[in-house]
Amino acid sequence: MILSVTLNPCIDKTIYLDNLEIGAYNQVKNTRVDLSGKGLNVSTVLNNLKEETMCMGLNFRDNGSFLEHTLTARGLPYYFVRSEGAIRTNIKLFDQSNHIMTEVNEAGPNVPFASIEKLVDEIDVRLDHTHILVLSGSVPPGVPANIYQRLIRLPIKRTSKRYWTPPESPSCWVWRKSPS
Numbered sequence: 001m002i003l004s005v006t007l008n009p010c011i012d013k014t015i016y017l018d019n020l021e022i023g024a025y026n027q028v029k030n031t032r033v034d035l036s037g038k039g040l041n042v043s044t045v046l047n048n049l050k051e052e053t054m055c056m057g058l059n060f061r062d063n064g065s066f067l068e069h070t071l072t073a074r075g076l077p078y079y080f081v082r083s084e085g086a087i088r089t090n091i092k093l094f095d096q097s098n099h100i101m102t103e104v105n106e107a108g109p110n111v112p113f114a115s116i117e118k119l120v121d122e123i124d125v126r127l128d129h130t131h132i133l134v135l136s137g138s139v140p141p142g143v144p145a146n147i148y149q150r151l152i153r154l155p156i157k158r159t160s161k162r163y164w165t166p167p168e169s170p171s172c173w174v175w176r177k178s179p180s
Helices: 038-048 064-074 113-129 147-158
Strands: 002-006 010-017 028-036 053-060 078-083 088-095 100-105 132-136 162-165 172-177
Touching: 002 038, 002 113, 028 038, 028 064, 038 053, 038 064, 038 132, 053 064, 053 113, 064 078, 078 113, 113 147, 132 147
Parallel strands: 002 053, 002 132, 010 088, 053 078
Antiparallel strands: 010 028, 088 100, 132 172, 162 172
16 A cells, blocks of 8 residues: 655635736636645546545644545545644635736645644554555644654664665655565
8 A cells, every 4th residue: 555644735726817916906817726735636546547545634623624625525535633723724826817826835734743743643553554654744832843753763764675766855755665
């Protein structure tokens, strides 16, 4: 199984405009709302390719049912630790005449230590059935900056044969079991 972890899921609200004029009234032509997050996107693609995958991460009480309903509709298994707050919203302003996207992204809610520890424990439990672990995306407030390094050590402790892909950016880590 390929396990993807998303610590900071988001709702992308894309607003389509003919021509974005800063400081002026802009008429919205169309809008689109999508559930997003790097790990969620990874598992969605894998699921579409008929790979066995599971989404894990943090979810939030105020609007977290949107995430769960969306993943259920996609046929994706998941496990999320619920925390106080709401899934962050990212606003995407798409200027159609100039083909330019302007993004305004929220940081996400503050996550308590207990939620982080519960998620680490839940990921650790599932590693026996995981051959690839994907850790990607931004880290919400309250989560230690080194959380991905901590999580990547979990499967490494379990196996003698292993390798991991060092990240090109600190927001994506991949571990997989070495072929036997």
